[in-house]
Amino acid sequence: MSDVITAAVAALSEKMSGADFDGSAKFVIEGEGSVVVDASGARASDEEADVTLTADADTFQDMMAGNLNPTSAFMSGKLSVDGDMSKAMALGSVLG
Template structure:
């Protein structure tokens, strides 16, 4: 597992300590993926499916997790791509910041 995935799992676990109703997959280009669901946050396996998949490069995810970039702004600016349920993505974005 890459250092970026390990750090992202830790950061997301802290931000979402109250849990998350739904499932989301963060696909970090060139690094791997993370699953967020009712069980918590973990590195994703290849077969893991989610209600929504959010894809971006590592720099974009790091900026979102650090609170430097709003997830909605990243999506509107084309830096974050969505595949799946927009409502789940919006709930998650509200929790991230």
Template sequence: MSDIIDEAVVKLSEKIGSFDGSVKFVVEDEGSIMVDDAGVRAGDESAECTLTADEETFRGILDGSVNPTGAFMSGKLKVDGDMGQAMRLGSQLG
């Protein structure tokens, strides 16, 4: 497991806890994080929505220096699946 994935699980758990739905974050060349009703964990299961970004963009989203909507509009964040789930999660990341 990579350090960014371990760090992200902790930070996302603090911000989100559990989530009514399922979203997977894919950090290119690092791994995947699942967010669902069971909480936040490292994992690569199927999800209603998959968000893919490079490490720099993902770190920025986590620390608040990158706006997820802006990252999506500029092509730095890819969304596959249920856009509604992505928007709900984005609002919880605040």
């Protein structure tokens, strides 16, 4: 597992701790791998999810650090969303 994925799992675990997010989301970090978050937490995985969010490593790291709002990343084309948009919006409020 890459260092980027390991860091992503840690960051998402922290952000999702105690969050009210029902469903599943997969973060595809281009060139690195995938992380899935759901009620059981965050883990490195490529399983199916309700919504898939795809971004490069820099964009993802900026979102996790709070330097880039997920909605802004989507609107600027840095983040693509495939699947249930309502789940993406709920996740955005958790991560935002």
